[in-house]
Amino acid sequence: MVKGVYIHIPFCGIKCPYCDFVSTPVEDKNIQKDYIKNILKEFDLYIDKNFSVESIYIGGGTPSLLSPDLIVFLIENISKKVSINTKPEITVEVNPENYRFADFKILKESGINRISVGSQSFLEKNLKALGRKHTPEDVIKTVDSALKAGIENINLDMIYGISGQSLSDLEKDLKAYTSLPVKHISAYMLTAYEDTPLGIKVKKGDYSLPEEDLLLDMFKLIDEYLEKKSFHRYEISNWAKDGYHCRHNLLYWEGKEFLGLGVSAWSYLNGVRFGNTKSLVIYNKMVNKGEKPVEFYDPITPEEKRKEKIFLGLRLKKGIELDLVREKIDFVKQIVEEGLAQIKNNRLVLTPEGILVSNYISSMLI
Numbered sequence: 001m002v003k004g005v006y007i008h009i010p011f012c013g014i015k016c017p018y019c020d021f022v023s024t025p026v027e028d029k030n031i032q033k034d035y036i037k038n039i040l041k042e043f044d045l046y047i048d049k050n051f052s053v054e055s056i057y058i059g060g061g062t063p064s065l066l067s068p069d070l071i072v073f074l075i076e077n078i079s080k081k082v083s084i085n086t087k088p089e090i091t092v093e094v095n096p097e098n099y100r101f102a103d104f105k106i107l108k109e110s111g112i113n114r115i116s117v118g119s120q121s122f123l124e125k126n127l128k129a130l131g132r133k134h135t136p137e138d139v140i141k142t143v144d145s146a147l148k149a150g151i152e153n154i155n156l157d158m159i160y161g162i163s164g165q166s167l168s169d170l171e172k173d174l175k176a177y178t179s180l181p182v183k184h185i186s187a188y189m190l191t192a193y194e195d196t197p198l199g200i201k202v203k204k205g206d207y208s209l210p211e212e213d214l215l216l217d218m219f220k221l222i223d224e225y226l227e228k229k230s231f232h233r234y235e236i237s238n239w240a241k242d243g244y245h246c247r248h249n250l251l252y253w254e255g256k257e258f259l260g261l262g263v264s265a266w267s268y269l270n271g272v273r274f275g276n277t278k279s280l281v282i283y284n285k286m287v288n289k290g291e292k293p294v295e296f297y298d299p300i301t302p303e304e305k306r307k308e309k310i311f312l313g314l315r316l317k318k319g320i321e322l323d324l325v326r327e328k329i330d331f332v333k334q335i336v337e338e339g340l341a342q343i344k345n346n347r348l349v350l351t352p353e354g355i356l357v358s359n360y361i362s363s364m365l366i
């Protein structure tokens with residue numbers, strides 16, 4: 001049963017130096033329109049599946065480079081084709097410099113009820129270091145105009161672990177974030193992905209990321225500060241007010257079925273994980289020929305599913321059932337003794353110290 005639909009918009013105004021998402025600077029409205037039509041053609045190739053859609057997530061890239069009418073056209077056509085829950089969560093990612101009141105009003109009227117804002121920081125120096133073009137005022141205007149248009153379920157993205165960032169810088173950011181009437185905050189540690197301009201700089205020694213101890217202190221500060229402001233962590237990088245966790249992203253972490261549409265989008269259907277081509281040219285060509293633009297299929301065996309449950313479940317604050325890792329009980333005891341994990345109600349839950357080395361812990365457990 002397909003519960004969620006993800007749509008990837010691979011266009012951005014500029015390419016941020018740390019970003020490893022598939023996106024290219026394309027502002028040509030005709031290319032954007034053709035792409036959206038092709039998304040719908042791709043969707044047609046799947047509508048024989050069993051859909052009971054609870055969430056639609058339009059991400060990217062920068063979906064807010066598209067005109068709001070084009071986004072509405074996309075959502076309306078998807079809603080006509082398959083069964084959608086009576087109260088779906090429909091999210092659009094927006095950059096702070098793009099949409100204002102009139103745009104949000106158009107989105108709201110078509111049923112879009114959640115936005116996720118690529119705010120990243122309220123400190124000018126951080127925005128500059130991240131190569132972002134918006135200002136802190138743009139974020140405030142975005143939140144304000146979305147609220148006025150009736151969209152109250154708002155997420156703000158934050159990036160921490162920027163070179164030279166101090167704990168007091170981070171506290172200033174947290175203060176600014178929590179002073180806005182938003183429901184959800186995603187805080188991501190800056191990662192130097194290989195082959196990105198940032199990754200290349202780090203490799204050459206021209207940019208240094210903070211030491212592990214400082215990163216741990218930053219994570220603890222974020223977690224404690226947000227908790228005090230009633231944002232509760234439910235996943236490694238996500239905090240929400242009660243009732244405002246992201247339903248769509250939880251589908252991924254809980255191993256439910258979802259369909260991804262568009263360039264580079266991944267899906268998980270009928271026990272098979274598969275991913276689309278990363279090339280816009282190939283994508284358009286294949287879809288226009290009536291072919292699924294899939295680059296790889298990866299059937300998930302029961303053993304792989306078990307491993308995935310461990311890996312994804314450990315990201316969640318509720319952790320995983322201890323039974324899943326009984327065979328590794330000595331390692332479990334060791335990480336509990338070292339303060340990297342706790343056992344609560346027969347579940348294994350990572351501590352902040354464990355979260356920082358979660359990849360290592362997962363790999364040992366699977």
Ligand code: SF4
Pocket residue numbers: 011012013014015016019020021023060061062095118
């Ligand atoms: S706007 Fe977002 S998706 Fe686009 S390049 Fe920057 S980080 Fe990547």
